[in-house]
Amino acid sequence: MPALPDHTRIYVSTMGKAVRVTAIFANDNAANAHLALNPDEGVISEIGDVIFIANVNDLGVDLPHVPSAR
Structure with missing residues (x-):
C-alpha cells in the first residue's frame, strides 16, 4: 500500500509521541521511489519487510504516560 488516503489514520508510537x-x-525499492519524489517524508519505522513513512515535520502528539508494571 503506497500513500494513504487523507481519511486513513495510522500512527506509530515513538519517544512518547x-x-x-x-x-x-x-x-525498499517502492519506499525509496516514493521518498525520492517526497523530500518532506522519511522512514519512521520498519516491521519485517513493511516500511512506514511519515512527514519529517510532524512532531507527533503526546501520548499519556502509563507507568510500567514492576
Whole structure:
C-alpha cells in the first residue's frame, strides 16, 4: 500500500509521541521511489519487510504516560 488516503489514520508510537503514517510499502525499492519524489517524508519505522513513512515535520502528539508494571 503506497500513500494513504487523507481519511486513513495510522500512527506509530515513538519517544512518547504518536506520529501519523503517510505511506506504507512492502519493499525498499517502492519506499525509496516514493521518498525520492517526497523530500518532506522519511522512514519512521520498519516491521519485517513493511516500511512506514511519515512527514519529517510532524512532531507527533503526546501520548499519556502509563507507568510500567514492576
